[in-house]
Amino acid sequence: MRGFMLDSARVLESRAYYRRFIDFIAQRGCDTLLWHFTDDQGCSLQFDALNGCASPNAYTKDQLRELITYAQTKGIMMIPELETLGHTRYITRASDELAELSENNAEFTAICPVAPRTQEIIAALLDEVCELFDCPFVHVGMDEVNFGDHPLTQKALQNKTQSQIFADHLQFLHQHLAKHDRRMMMWADHIIKDTAIAAELPRDVIMANWQYDPIVPWQTTQTLLDMGFDVVLCSSMISHAQTLHPGKSYALPNLTETARQTREHDKILGSIVTIWTPQRFLHDALWPAVDYAAAMLKKQGYVPLAETLPSFAKTFYGFEPSATWINAMQTLFDHTPMRRPWVAAMRLETGDDLQGIDLQQEANCWQEVHDVLAGSRDDVTDNAEAYDTLVLMIRMMRHVWLRLLKFNQNTCDESLLAESQAIEKALGQTWDRERFADDPRKMTPVFSFDEVNHLLLMFTQGTERLQENICLYR
Structure with missing residues (x-):
């Protein structure tokens, strides 16, 4: 098997x-x-x-x-x-x-x-x-x-x-x-x-x-x-x-x-x-x-990941990837966060799960990956929706760390909220395309202990908390 x-x-x-x-x-x-x-x-x-x-x-x-x-x-x-x-x-x-x-x-x-x-x-x-x-x-x-x-x-x-x-x-x-x-x-x-x-x-x-x-x-x-x-x-x-x-x-x-x-x-x-x-x-x-x-x-x-990425990009996305693109994808595999800090960051929480994480460094890292992948979008000829979803995931990762950084600094503003709401909307649209729009589990966990497994729900909770923060310090 x-x-x-x-x-x-x-x-x-x-x-x-x-x-x-x-x-x-x-x-x-x-x-x-x-x-x-x-x-x-x-x-x-x-x-x-x-x-x-x-x-x-x-x-x-x-x-x-x-x-x-x-x-x-x-x-x-x-x-x-x-x-x-x-x-x-x-x-x-x-x-x-x-x-x-x-x-x-x-x-x-x-x-x-x-x-x-x-x-x-x-x-x-x-x-x-x-x-x-x-x-x-x-x-x-x-x-x-x-x-x-x-x-x-x-x-x-x-x-x-x-x-x-x-x-x-x-x-x-x-x-x-x-x-x-x-x-x-x-x-x-x-x-x-x-x-x-x-x-x-x-x-x-x-x-x-x-x-x-x-x-x-x-x-x-x-x-x-x-x-x-x-x-x-x-x-x-x-x-x-x-x-x-x-x-x-x-x-x-x-x-x-x-x-x-x-x-x-x-x-x-x-x-x-x-x-x-x-x-x-x-x-x-x-x-x-x-x-x-x-x-x-x-x-x-x-x-080695570098051995599989070139043929994958060519056969699945339809383009010859640059060395810069391969390095950016390598960063994705190397740097993907563990669940506990990721959940805390999405919800705009603080605590032990985020100890030792440099939020500015995280935001910068994912910004660089996003810029490379988004910059190659015009080269994509196959499976464009899948590529856009990959870019959306990176955009979300960059934003999650950045909004937590600004939340901790009390420097949140309307432009940050607008980006959060735009990503939230895109995540919802992605769910509707990948799954079923009428599935009640889209935003409502079957059990309360499942809440930490709901990407869209947790990101939305972070957006709501961001909005509350902006209203508080406006």
Whole structure:
């Protein structure tokens, strides 16, 4: 397996985008698209067995079948990921009756694994998934599970450990998928933390080992291999720690080392690059990064960015890039901020997350990158909208640091506010083009803890605070 994971559960991108993404990765030697279509925030498929779970603009079965068939014509296998224990609020939010199956109200929760109704629902959903996806694998999620609070679970814990209950649920999933002649995949984090869970688990289960830190611990993979499992290594281009664009402080070393480790053992089946939570980023600004990640997947290791950018610019944007342009793009990858300071800066907050950051230097850096990329706009002959989105992202980055600098200095003025409002408008228009204008998640998170994942919302909050500051000191 060599490919990517897209998160269509939290926010749906446009129908055209998914086809375009399939084309893009197929042209770069990939063969797999892991389709993460269920999560706490939503479900991007209209299930027959579960009314009320579908997100706005969710695919009908016929529509998704067309996408699956399209992917097959391009040599891309779409693997469905149905969350079956944790990340299952798409089920428990579907009705008041199903809400009673929820384990707790924590950020990471679960559906009660011992309730008979849970197994009925999951079995019915798996039946529909297997009927729809012509794929030998089904990914059942199973990451970040937090259970033990439901009355039925508490009763079960009087006779069994959490590990045993977890393992029983896995056995149920495995047996049900075997009826459909499907091989089970799952996230490996709980197996790594608690190897007792794996004691009775069949060894034909494929472990998707997600490790997103810059230093990728080989021992986690070795543990799974020693237990006899096949493993797929999973890196992340966009994750909880770096949310706007991959950079060398976090995502890039993770991508590089994960790709390299695929060579280490014949029971490593491949590598998948995950891209989480679309409301964090502008997808049309990520094509250079997707191209770069695909190059590392193909080589199974490090590739200098300067080697991929010239051919990418020529084939995707239609122009021969200058050395100055390549250097500016290198700065983007080298200097992309981590999530915590970036979120604080967008919201015009101060505090420890911004310690050590020279705001003037940041603003100057992104101004230089913006000037180079914007200066090459007339040379672009292909995918002009995508290029404009890339330039918009850089413009936003420059503005975020500059407005925070002026906010701290109490030197905000109407021209700064006008620029902030213009960028906010452009971000909204970009959402409408890339996604669905009527999606309520555009400005309203499903959960309050998700607010820090909403780029447009946080930028708007910063603009509002800027306006309040100008009024205060006017």
